[in-house]
Amino acid sequence: MIENLNKVFESRVRLGIMSILMVNEWVEFKALKGLLKVTDGNLASHLSALEKKELLLVHKEFVGKKPRTTYNATAEGRSLFKKHLSALEALINKEK
Amino acid sequence: MDNFSKEEQLQQLSEIRSLMERSSRFISLSGLSGVSAGFTALIGSAIAYWRIEIHTSAAGGYSRYSQYTNSLLLELIFIAIGILVLALSFGAFFTLRESKKQGQSIWDKSSQQLLGSLLIPLVTGGLFCLLLLEHGILGMIAPATLIFYGLALVNASKYTLNDIRSLGFCQIILGLLNAKFMVVGNGILFWTIGFGIMHIVYGIYMHYKYK
Numbered sequence: 001m002i003e004n005l006n007k008v009f010e011s012r013v014r015l016g017i018m019s020i021l022m023v024n025e026w027v028e029f030k031a032l033k034g035l036l037k038v039t040d041g042n043l044a045s046h047l048s049a050l051e052k053k054e055l056l057l058v059h060k061e062f063v064g065k066k067p068r069t070t071y072n073a074t075a076e077g078r079s080l081f082k083k084h085l086s087a088l089e090a091l092i093n094k095e096k
Numbered sequence: 097m098d099n100f101s102k103e104e105q106l107q108q109l110s111e112i113r114s115l116m117e118r119s120s121r122f123i124s125l126s127g128l129s130g131v132s133a134g135f136t137a138l139i140g141s142a143i144a145y146w147r148i149e150i151h152t153s154a155a156g157g158y159s160r161y162s163q164y165t166n167s168l169l170l171e172l173i174f175i176a177i178g179i180l181v182l183a184l185s186f187g188a189f190f191t192l193r194e195s196k197k198q199g200q201s202i203w204d205k206s207s208q209q210l211l212g213s214l215l216i217p218l219v220t221g222g223l224f225c226l227l228l229l230e231h232g233i234l235g236m237i238a239p240a241t242l243i244f245y246g247l248a249l250v251n252a253s254k255y256t257l258n259d260i261r262s263l264g265f266c267q268i269i270l271g272l273l274n275a276k277f278m279v280v281g282n283g284i285l286f287w288t289i290g291f292g293i294m295h296i297v298y299g300i301y302m303h304y305k306y307k
Contacts, residue, residue: 023120
């Protein structure tokens with residue numbers, strides 16, 4: 001079970017990002033920032049790390065003149081995150 | 097992961113759950129808004145009942161819908177609007193207070209989705225009731241308000257606390273019962289149970305459940 005714990009998610013911010021993307025279709029950068037209460041730079045670096053691993057998709061568009069960036073978890077990202085969660089849960093239960 | 101203590105892992109899990117809830121559902125509904133809406137409805141029903149009594153007894157006893165004069169109908173409509181405005185203001189007040197406590201924004205994607213899913217059945221129901229009024233089918237107005245309100249709650253429960261769903265079903269059943277046993281003066285009784293008593297019971301239950 002322990003081997004399912006994924007190094008990619010070893011950060012509070014990344015765990016947070018994936019949790020939000022699991023239950024929402026497309027989430028804006030601003031919404032993520034508000035929910036996670038982190039700085040732009042910090043959030044952006046974690047997002048791009050997850051994007052590189054192909055765990056999430058980035059979508060950029062213009063609404064009027066303002067750019068809007070939204071994020072969506074990939075199937076791969078969802079399944080890895082689920083495995084990570086079950087592993088975390090199993091670990092806690094074992095230590096009880 | 098081995099370097100995380102058990103408390104840290106537990107805290108991670110609870111944070112994950114909280115983020116999932118806060119990002120997809122509007123959970124800052126307060127039980128107190130239910131209670132206040134219920135009491136407003138009770139007071140409103142009492143006033144409406146009293147006005148109907150006065151008008152119909154002046155017309156000679158027996159209340160029949162055909163005896164409802166335009167001035168009485170107008171009064172009842174004003175009472176209904178008054179209740180609605182009061183109940184909504186109390187609701188907004190308690191919700192605002194709760195959202196500050198929960199640290200959830202009052203105007204985000206989840207609250208917009210909640211409002212949208214509530215408003216579609218509610219506005220449809222409101223227009224439908226105006227048409228019933230126009231055609232003089234007064235006995236069906238109370239059942240229709242209960243049914244459409246129930247549908248709105250069931251619809252909106254996807255975007256807020258799940259408990260709202262069962263409250264919605266109760267309102268729908270009550271509305272259908274009212275439509276089945278439609279006797280003059282019955283509507284106000286069902287209406288008092290649905291909007292008054294059920295809101296209060298539910299509000300108290302929610303208040304203690306989420307305290």
